[in-house]
Amino acid sequence: MIEDTLKQVFGFDTLREGQRQVVETILSGQSSAAIFPTGSGKSLCYQLPALHLPHLTLVISPLLALMKDQLAFLQSKGIAAASIDSSQDRQQTQHVMQSVRNGETKILMISVERLKNERFRHFIAQVPISLLVIDEAHCMSEWGHNFRPDYLKLPHYKQQLNIPQVLLLTATATPNVIRDMQGKFSISADNTVVTGFYRSNLDLTISPCQEHEKAEALHRVLAQDPLAPSIIYVTLQQTAEQVAKQLNQQGLLATAYHAGLKNEQRDDIQQRFMSGQIHCIVATIAFGMGVDKSNIRRVVHYDLPKSIENYSQEIGRAGRDGHMSHCTLLANQTGLHVLENFVYGDTPDKEAIQSVIEEIYQHTGQWEVMLTRLSRESNIRQLPLKTLLVYLELAAVIEPKYSYFADYRFKFVATQQHIEEQFSGERRQFVEAIFACSPKARTWCQVDFEVLWMHSQADRQRVVAAIDYFHEQGWIELESKQITDVFGVCDTSKPVQQLTEELFQLFRNKENAEINRLHEMLSFFQTEHCLSHRLASYFSDNNAPSQCGHCSVCRGSIATLPSSSQLEIDDQLLQQWLNEFRTASTKSSDTQPLSPEALARFLCGITTPLSTKLKARSMSGFAKLEQHPFSTVLEAVKSVSGIENQR
Numbered sequence: 001m002i003e004d005t006l007k008q009v010f011g012f013d014t015l016r017e018g019q020r021q022v023v024e025t026i027l028s029g030q031s032s033a034a035i036f037p038t039g040s041g042k043s044l045c046y047q048l049p050a051l052h053l054p055h056l057t058l059v060i061s062p063l064l065a066l067m068k069d070q071l072a073f074l075q076s077k078g079i080a081a082a083s084i085d086s087s088q089d090r091q092q093t094q095h096v097m098q099s100v101r102n103g104e105t106k107i108l109m110i111s112v113e114r115l116k117n118e119r120f121r122h123f124i125a126q127v128p129i130s131l132l133v134i135d136e137a138h139c140m141s142e143w144g145h146n147f148r149p150d151y152l153k154l155p156h157y158k159q160q161l162n163i164p165q166v167l168l169l170t171a172t173a174t175p176n177v178i179r180d181m182q183g184k185f186s187i188s189a190d191n192t193v194v195t196g197f198y199r200s201n202l203d204l205t206i207s208p209c210q211e212h213e214k215a216e217a218l219h220r221v222l223a224q225d226p227l228a229p230s231i232i233y234v235t236l237q238q239t240a241e242q243v244a245k246q247l248n249q250q251g252l253l254a255t256a257y258h259a260g261l262k263n264e265q266r267d268d269i270q271q272r273f274m275s276g277q278i279h280c281i282v283a284t285i286a287f288g289m290g291v292d293k294s295n296i297r298r299v300v301h302y303d304l305p306k307s308i309e310n311y312s313q314e315i316g317r318a319g320r321d322g323h324m325s326h327c328t329l330l331a332n333q334t335g336l337h338v339l340e341n342f343v344y345g346d347t348p349d350k351e352a353i354q355s356v357i358e359e360i361y362q363h364t365g366q367w368e369v370m371l372t373r374l375s376r377e378s379n380i381r382q383l384p385l386k387t388l389l390v391y392l393e394l395a396a397v398i399e400p401k402y403s404y405f406a407d408y409r410f411k412f413v414a415t416q417q418h419i420e421e422q423f424s425g426e427r428r429q430f431v432e433a434i435f436a437c438s439p440k441a442r443t444w445c446q447v448d449f450e451v452l453w454m455h456s457q458a459d460r461q462r463v464v465a466a467i468d469y470f471h472e473q474g475w476i477e478l479e480s481k482q483i484t485d486v487f488g489v490c491d492t493s494k495p496v497q498q499l500t501e502e503l504f505q506l507f508r509n510k511e512n513a514e515i516n517r518l519h520e521m522l523s524f525f526q527t528e529h530c531l532s533h534r535l536a537s538y539f540s541d542n543n544a545p546s547q548c549g550h551c552s553v554c555r556g557s558i559a560t561l562p563s564s565s566q567l568e569i570d571d572q573l574l575q576q577w578l579n580e581f582r583t584a585s586t587k588s589s590d591t592q593p594l595s596p597e598a599l600a601r602f603l604c605g606i607t608t609p610l611s612t613k614l615k616a617r618s619m620s621g622f623a624k625l626e627q628h629p630f631s632t633v634l635e636a637v638k639s640v641s642g643i644e645n646q647r
Contacts, residue, residue, distance in 0.1 A: 018195040033168040033192040038316025042169045046133040053130035059109040067109045081107040116403045137168035141180040145309035149386035172309040197536045198544035204531045204551040206559040228297035232282045235303040244282040257283040294321040301329040333563040343514040344630045345606035348380040354500040379610040398487040405480035408447040414475040577621020584614040600634040
């Protein structure tokens with residue numbers, strides 16, 4: 001049965017190593033985890049079973065590009081697959097929802113954030129689901145390289161939606177991450193399939209060079225075969241633009257790709273690269289996920305990758321057709337401090353953590369919060385703020401209840417009278433009450449839930465369901481915004497100072513782990529042992545040859561990465577830069593004194609809600625010391641400011 005579907009629908013004669021075990025586990029009614037290297041067919045592990053399962057397969061996918069790529073493949077095979085995503089208009093979304101509701105769609109792809117939408121959860125809760133698939137499942141682990149707090153809620157959603165099975169997919173999971181994933185979904189070791197990470201067709205080269213030598217070194221690499229499909233990875237958007245410009249001036253056609261471009265531009269560049277119209281992309285890590293181009297011949301890291309996991313994922317996009325492909329790192333330690341600064345920017349100040357705890361302790365029973373507001377007021381970036389709330393959940397201080405959109409507004413497509421005439425009796429009175437309590441400002445009507453409750457005792461959930469129905473029928477155009485998270489406040493017995501210290505330590509531990517990950521990566525690039533063997537071992541593949549014969553170490557070249565010499569920090573200039581930032585902060589509504597960490601982040605170019613509010617990028621000192629170690633900048637700030645360092 002499986003073989004017939006495999007051949008008739010997908011055009012494959014046999015399943016690859018590991019795929020069969022995962023597929024059979026899913027079809028036997030059990031959950032599974034598939035840890036396969038990039039490009040080795042993880043997606044087929046859910047696509048094939050989905051055609052044999054009785055109900056919907058719901059896929060959580062991290063990026064829109066990834067969804068679109070997989071959808072195009074599925075639809076080309078005649079499989080009823082769809083997505084609900086931010087690029088769609090109302091009619092497209094409603095069409096997909098109706099198809100899912102009717103049982104016509106077999107595979108639905110969404111982002112994890114979609115599950116925070118109460119309208120979507122109301123809809124999907126009515127649909128029977130056979131299988132929950134979590135792509136890039138390492139995101140649920142704090143020990144993974146791309147932790148996303150929203151992924152921690154997936155076990156709860158699985159239970160809430162009565163989904164009997166789960167399939168976890170990832171290409172980059174270390175032993176710690178695998179154990180973490182297994183525990184969160186109760187997946188046994190027997191149902192966890194790890195295949196080899198060794199790629200015999202990837203030639204790995206670590207090429208040490210000083211920063212000023214990189215442009216020429218890159219030119220030499222590309223000039224060997226100017227038309228070979230290539231990806232050049234850089235850290236910053238401006239570097240992508242600069243490198244692409246330099247290559248074009250040298251007669252090597254290249255196109256920059258980064259998150260600063262408009263969606264249409266990025267889509268166009270990706271499509272032209274896939275079709276072979278563009279041969280060379282200079283990209284930040286915004287490019288790559290979902291790019292399943294089989295004949296990429298070169299991946300060049302112009303800057304250091306963010307981790308060994310990122311390096312593995314990025315080089316894994318080369319040579320998926322099995323032919324030899326070359327992966328080169330133009331290596332020095334100049335960009336190390338920029339990478340470290342990304343980490344330091346995600347560690348909240350102790351005072352900021354305390355302010356969040358104090359706000360929670362002021363509430364009894366229930367706490368409603370808009371993360372955007374709390375982020376601004378506490379000066380904690382949204383991602384670490386979400387992590388902080390998860391830590392508070394794990395400490396049993398709060399428990400998540402639900403999320404809702406605080407504001408709903410609509411404009412009429414059909415007339416108000418036409419809509420009201422579709423109902424009779426109590427239901428018509430209810431519809432009339434909704435419109436009566438939705439004052440109109442020019443075009444849009446704002447739903448006032450409080451007035452509705454006071455005058456008609458109209459339950460919020462019923463109102464949302466009603467206006468959502470009007471929207472589905474095409475009678476109104478509906479918009480929702482200002483998402484509010486609702487938490488139950490459970491245990492506030494622990495002293496604020498003690499809890500603050502414990503949570504701050506968790507962030508410091510996470511920070512230390514991330515910094516250690518960066519230095520472990522440097523050690524890997526400077527290893528005396530075979531690169532392919534070391535890389536496979538990192539991901540629990542102990543079957544790779546001890547000497548691959550196709551890496552720079554095996555060719556006798558052991559890399560030593562040049563480090564940049566640090567310039568002295570001028571105390572007078574430092575004081576001048578800090579005074580400008582302090583003055584702006586004093587003039588704003590913020591009365592809390594700036595911590596030494598906040599001042600160091602400003603000098604290192606680490607953006608925070610406060611620096612955004614103060615328009616710090618336009619100040620003379622912003623990012624002036626981004627090439628210096630954060631710890632060095634912090635000590636300098638302490639020295640000139642006389643502020644006790646809290647790190």
